[in-house]
Amino acid sequence: MAGNIWVLAEASRGQFSEITFELLALGREVAGQAGAPLEAVLLGSNARELAQKLGAADTVLYADNAALADPVPESAAAALAQLIKEKQPAAVLVPLTNISVDVGVVLAAQLGVPFLNYCKDLKAEGGNFTATCVLYGGKMEAAVSVSAKPAIIGVLPSARQADAGRSDKAATVTDVAVTLPEQKLKFKKYLEPAAGDVDITKQNILISVGRGIQTKDNIELAQELADVMGGAVSGSRPVIDQGWLPLTRQVGKSGMNVKPKLYLALGISGAPEHQEGMRGAQLIVAVNTDAKAPIFNIAHYGAAIDLLEFAPAMKEAVAKRKGA
Amino acid sequence: MDILVLMKVVPDVVEELEVGPDGKSLDTSFLRTILNERDDHALEQALLLKDKHGGKITLLTLDAADIDDVLFTALAKGADRAVKIGGVESAQSTQTVVKIFGDVIAKTPGLLPADLILTGVSAIDDLDGLMAAPIAQQLGWPYTGVVTGVTMADKTATVIKEFAGGVRGEYDVPTPAVLGIQAAEKPPRYVPVAKVRAAMKSATIETVDAPAVEAAAGVEVQQMAKPQVGGHAEMIEGSPEEVAEKLCELLAQRGLI
Numbered sequence: 001m002a003g004n005i006w007v008l009a010e011a012s013r014g015q016f017s018e019i020t021f022e023l024l025a026l027g028r029e030v031a032g033q034a035g036a037p038l039e040a041v042l043l044g045s046n047a048r049e050l051a052q053k054l055g056a057a058d059t060v061l062y063a064d065n066a067a068l069a070d071p072v073p074e075s076a077a078a079a080l081a082q083l084i085k086e087k088q089p090a091a092v093l094v095p096l097t098n099i100s101v102d103v104g105v106v107l108a109a110q111l112g113v114p115f116l117n118y119c120k121d122l123k124a125e126g127g128n129f130t131a132t133c134v135l136y137g138g139k140m141e142a143a144v145s146v147s148a149k150p151a152i153i154g155v156l157p158s159a160r161q162a163d164a165g166r167s168d169k170a171a172t173v174t175d176v177a178v179t180l181p182e183q184k185l186k187f188k189k190y191l192e193p194a195a196g197d198v199d200i201t202k203q204n205i206l207i208s209v210g211r212g213i214q215t216k217d218n219i220e221l222a223q224e225l226a227d228v229m230g231g232a233v234s235g236s237r238p239v240i241d242q243g244w245l246p247l248t249r250q251v252g253k254s255g256m257n258v259k260p261k262l263y264l265a266l267g268i269s270g271a272p273e274h275q276e277g278m279r280g281a282q283l284i285v286a287v288n289t290d291a292k293a294p295i296f297n298i299a300h301y302g303a304a305i306d307l308l309e310f311a312p313a314m315k316e317a318v319a320k321r322k323g324a
Numbered sequence: 325m326d327i328l329v330l331m332k333v334v335p336d337v338v339e340e341l342e343v344g345p346d347g348k349s350l351d352t353s354f355l356r357t358i359l360n361e362r363d364d365h366a367l368e369q370a371l372l373l374k375d376k377h378g379g380k381i382t383l384l385t386l387d388a389a390d391i392d393d394v395l396f397t398a399l400a401k402g403a404d405r406a407v408k409i410g411g412v413e414s415a416q417s418t419q420t421v422v423k424i425f426g427d428v429i430a431k432t433p434g435l436l437p438a439d440l441i442l443t444g445v446s447a448i449d450d451l452d453g454l455m456a457a458p459i460a461q462q463l464g465w466p467y468t469g470v471v472t473g474v475t476m477a478d479k480t481a482t483v484i485k486e487f488a489g490g491v492r493g494e495y496d497v498p499t500p501a502v503l504g505i506q507a508a509e510k511p512p513r514y515v516p517v518a519k520v521r522a523a524m525k526s527a528t529i530e531t532v533d534a535p536a537v538e539a540a541a542g543v544e545v546q547q548m549a550k551p552q553v554g555g556h557a558e559m560i561e562g563s564p565e566e567v568a569e570k571l572c573e574l575l576a577q578r579g580l581i
Contacts, residue, residue: 012487071493074466098470098486098506105454105469109461114419114452114542134551137337137448140350141551144451148542184466186496188482193490205580229581241365242511247490254470254486254506262580269337283578285571286557292340294551301574302557309564317568318581 003090003150005031005124007057008080008103009042010095011050012071013190019095019157024056024165026122026155027093031058034124036090040171041083043076045069048173055167061087062173067180070187073102079178081110084150086176091129091151093122098254104154113148118272119155129153137271138294157253157276197248198232204261205231208251208278211238212267212288212307219244221311222266228318234258236274252277266307270295325379325476327370328435329403330425330443330455333357333388337448341550348545349415359394362444368508369474370442371402377476380404382435384425386412392529393520400515400523407432411534418453419540425455426462427535438500440481445469445504452543460502468497469504 007027010017024040031038040057042050044064051062061083067075080092080103094104096118108115120141121132129146131153146153200206207226213219213235222233235245237252251258253273263281268274270286270293278284279298286299287307296302303310335341335350336358344351370381381403383395387410395406409428416424429435441463443455460467472492473484481497486506497503560567575581 017488071487072495073468098488101454102457102467102469102504105457106461106467108453109458114540115454115457116452116543117446117450117454130546133451135449135451135548136335136341136350138551139337139341140343140548142348142451142545143547143549145544145546146542147544151542184498185468188494188496190487191484191492191494237507238361241507250490254488254490256489262575283580284557287567290338291559296557296559297551297553297555299557301560301571303560303567303571305564305567310567313564313568314571317565317572321572321576321581 003088004037004039005034006089006092007038007040008092008094008100009040009054010097010100011042011044011047012099014050016050016053017095017097017099018162019097021056021162021165022158022160023093023095023155024054025160025162028056028165030091030122030124034090039089041080043068043079051173052170055169055171056165057171060171060173061176063176063178065178065180067183071099072183072185072187073106074185075180075183076103077106077110078180080107082178083176084111089150091153094152094154096154096156101154104152108152111150111152113150113152116144116146116151116153119153120159122153122155134272137269156272158279193248194246197246200232200234200249200251201256201258203232203258205229205264206234206251206258206260206262207231207264207266208234208236208268209239209266210236210268213239213244214308216242216244218308221308225311225315225318228315228322231262236268265295265299266311268295269293270298325373325377325439326437327373327379327381328429328438328441329363329367329370329381329383330441330459331363331367331383331385331394332360332421332447333391333394334360334447334449343548343550348548350548352414357388357390360444360447362446362505364512365508366442366444366505367398367401367403368510368512369505371513372509373440373474373476374402379439382407382438384428384435385409386421386424387531388414395529396523396527397515397520399527400519401513405530406527407435407530407532409534410531417540417543418450418455419458420537422453422455422458423537423540424534426459427537428532429459431535432532440499441502442505443502445471445506451545452540454504456502456504463500463502466497466501467504468495468501470506471503472507473509474503
């Protein structure tokens with residue numbers, strides 16, 4: 001296959017995201033199948049030292065430019081577009097995160113090629129790529145052939161283990177120059193999550209509610225159960241969007257990554273974006289009326305019943321046991 | 325200020341989805357569709373901006389079963405004009421939909437100029453691209469996605485974009501701009517059925533013909549199937565009380581309660 005395999009490294013405020021290493025692990029396999037080198041691309045400003053940590057790649061292409069200091073997708077995409085024109089990679093693996101997805105879609109739009117979305121696995125075969133993509137909120141998977149050149153592939157978190165993409169070897173870093181147009185988008189500042197609320201990443205037990213909770217008033221059912229179990233209430237995106245729980249309680253892609261001892265998912269379907277934030281929990285128990293909800297594929301125990309009936313029953317059962 | 329909202333319907337995943345006879349697309353015979361949830365948030369964000377600054381909201385969508393209900397509901401909420409694109413086969417790739425929208429936006433009188441084009445940042449059927457960035461590219465406008473808040477002052481939109489872990493970023497974007505909305509600042513508003521019925525009587529939905537566009541290439545579905553899962557939860561059967569009892573036992577064994 002003509003062209004190298006690239007991984008867009010994601011660094012936020014001086015630290016690599018885990019997904020960078022997951023993509024290097026996947027990229028290594030794909031590069032092996034394609035018989036091509038694996039290259040990581042790091043875009044930043046004064047970040048050359050960071051590039052050393054990408055030793056799992058054969059080479060790191062490091063572009064240093066003041067305009068790449070902040071997360072401005074149009075600048076990162078313009079830098080990548082220049083490098084792609086110059087070096088003609090076969091594929092660019094882009095982290096499907098809120099930070100990097102915009103880089104991928106702007107880049108694809110600039111190059112006039114598709115942006116393959118929701119990819120969870122990728123192979124190089126016979127000069128093209130074959131991807132497995134997760135569609136319809138995890139209800140279907142598609143085997144997809146990608147003939148676009150270059151192939152811009154948005155890869156979901158957890159496609160591989162991050163550890164498989166780490167290396168103690170210092171990376172071979174090649175400096176590359178990019179000239180960037182003036183930014184239309186101006187990054188002003190980071191907004192930190194409001195302090196003072198419960199830190200759901202530090203809880204042993206999380207009672208997490210999703211769309212199945214139906215109304216704001218029903219949150220109280222989850223709170224009462226959390227109180228008796230000694231945990232806290234968290235939620236999936238729809239509950240946060242409705243304003244029923246604050247942003248600090250959100251589990252998933254845009255919210256927190258939680259690893260409690262018990263994650264009790266009530267009325268959560270388990271879309272890939274949600275799974276991203278909770279699959280590391282030690283014990284996952286799911287209650288959902290839809291017996292085919294994707295949450296049951298990663299839960300250890302499940303019950304296909306209505307959470308509105310389960311929560312009070314569970315509260316009573318726990319209280320009884322604790323009182324006994 | 326004038327806002328154009330791009331919307332589409334997607335399969336309702338609350339329903340059971342089946343693979344069609346071709347083995348690579350959904351069986352559409354009993355498929356129920358709903359407005360893409362992110363597009364509903366894009367509409368809400370447009371309504372919030374109109375509440376504050378006045379102006380006009382135009383809706384643009386592809387024709388589909390039940391789309392009139394979606395459009396009349398949006399009109400009842402406060403949108404001013406609704407345009408649907410007729411003659412498009414269902415289940416188009418996102419890249420093709422982008423081309424159709426792009427052509428219609430350029431050629432249909434009154435859709436432009438606009439201060440903002442808002443659309444959902446993504447949809448559950450977006451396989452070969454997301455909508456907003458290529459529309460922005462075509463118009464030469466700035467774009468930003470994963471947006472959860474928009475404030476307008478003069479010709480600049482100050483937008484909040486989500487990152488991860490509850491951290492967000494604030495950006496200034498010169499308008500006109502295309503924004504991919506993740507969530508509106510407030511949940512989508514409720515509109516009484518009576519108001520929707522009134523909109524059905526008083527408002528009209530315009531139809532424009534779909535332009536002939538070249539089908540998108542570069543990404544092709546070979547096969548579609550329900551996911552093969554590595555594992556499945558051990559299901560606890562019984563009444564809610566029985567499930568609670570059994571679960572309590574399991575949790576107690578693990579020292580969790």
